[in-house]
Amino acid sequence: MSRFDAYFLMKTEDVGEYVQEKLHYFEDDAKLEAKEIGDGNINYVFRVKDTKSGKSIVVKQAAEQLRISKEMKLSTDRGRIEAKILQLQESYAPGLVPKVYLYDEVMCAIIMEDMVGYTMMRTGLVNHEIYPKFAEDITTFMVNTLLPTTDVVMNHKEKKELVKEFINPDLCEITEDLVYSEPYIDYNHRNNVFPPVAEFVQRELYEDKKLHLEAAKLKFDFMNNAQALIHGDLHTGSIFINKEHTFIFDPEFAFFGPIGYDVGNVIANMFFTWCNGDATIDNKEEKEKFCRWVLDTIEEIVDKFVAKFRAKFEESVTEIMAKREGFLDWYLDTVLADTAGVAGLESIRRTVGMANVKDITTIPDEGKRARAEKMVITLAKNYIINRDKFKTGADYRRAINEVIQMYR
Incomplete structure (x- = not known):
């Protein structure tokens, strides 16, 4: 024995x-x-x-x-x-x-x-490494794993069997609490709020009823939209990477949920990286190079995702009604709206919620960290409240540049 x-x-x-x-x-x-x-x-x-x-x-x-x-x-x-x-x-x-x-x-x-020769992406990014192939790899991964598990492509009965197999209530409950609820109403008293931004958080998050309503709408979409078999926790701590290649792992939060949950997580975590580089890189040229790459990558992720999603949809659609004229445009618009909303939710929960990210928490200068957190929260609220307006990489870049100028 x-x-x-x-x-x-x-x-x-x-x-x-x-x-x-x-x-x-x-x-x-x-x-x-x-x-x-x-x-x-x-x-x-x-x-x-x-x-x-x-x-x-x-x-x-x-x-x-x-x-x-x-x-x-x-x-x-x-x-x-x-x-x-x-x-x-x-x-x-x-x-x-x-x-x-x-x-x-x-x-x-x-x-x-064992992913030998690879670094956890968040660790690499905090050290301001640049990964030129990341946008290409991550968009290929997302489109190729998400779209085939939707009712657009997969046999409906087969999909329903998989939905049963991947019911994941404990991990979903964590997401429902830590991402969709507690950052706005700290009812479990587990939020980690950086003291210099406490008043800002009180005003901008805890007291903003309009924001609460939009977060509630997104929460119920997360709980009820069994759209695709999502990774469920797709951030830079769930990626091993080097200059040439990317590995995605850690999908224990997987279940059938909205596609935009995965895409939005990636976008949010890339902006944390920008904040860290902007706050901690002393050399002006190095800072400009790194931060420009981050913004280019966010833009690329959105645009490559859209292009690859459209191409794979046309190539693999099987559902007869999904082939109707205009359906792809409508369907993709819903995915992109969810993406922006989740990018905002993930941004906020990683700043004030129970599980903060070291991209932000390791900024040593308190003033710069407070500025970074205010930028993240302000941008996140724009993503959530105006989520129907974020359809291209340029839309994200414009919003990011606006918040950067606001906190100069």
Whole structure:
């Protein structure tokens, strides 16, 4: 009988033995070292490396409670969801997600490809690295994984079966609370508000009834629009990257929801990067180069997504009514409105909510950090309230430039 026949939360000293028992990946005489490399909030991620051969592999285990809050309990079934969706995404977007070698239902652990030679994108961006192929890769990933899982393309009965398989109530509840509710009404008293912007947050977020109404509309869209099988947490901490290639991982929040949720998350997190570069790069030329690349990338992401979405729709549409004249324009407009709305929601929740981003929190100068947070919130409100007006990359760039000038 194996000690891995019953669930327990592994430590680094357990993981090497676990891999050797579950998978014939390393040689029997391998010298294995394990290291905990996860910096997320809900899982434990280990890299296991053979010091003799240099081969390595990753083990990701689902815990029963959040790392950032022991009171928040979660179903470990999210590990199954993550393993399954990674395999599905690999079939839709080959090479853009890590390969899954094994999912263990008892230990709620995934053994997967180690993305050697890649950096977590948020870490790279905080160090002001430029990734010239990111816009191309991320838009290919989003279009190729999202559109095929909609009723536009997928057989309706097949899709309904997948909807059942990917019901993900615990993780959806986290999103519903932390993204759509608490940043506006701090009813659980878990928001992290930077003291220099407390009055600004009180006025612009907690007291803005119009904003609350729009957030409520978007929340109910998130809960009821089973549009596509979305990643559900597609930010720069869920991406490993280098100058040549991109890997997307960490889809344990996956379920059938609005396409714009994924696209909006990417856009919001790129602007955090701009704020960090603007606040922390001292060399003027380096600052201009990095910040210009970020804005170019945001614009590219929107425009490439739209172009690829249109092309893939025309190529793969099967639903007879979706082929009617004008339907594609209407459908894409709804996706783009959701995208802008979510870009605003993600911007706000990562600034004042429970899970802040280090792009902002590591800005050492308090005045510059306060300015960055005010820019993010002001821009986010524009995204949410005027979401029907954001249809092109130029629309985003114009709004960003306006808020930059406002806080000069």
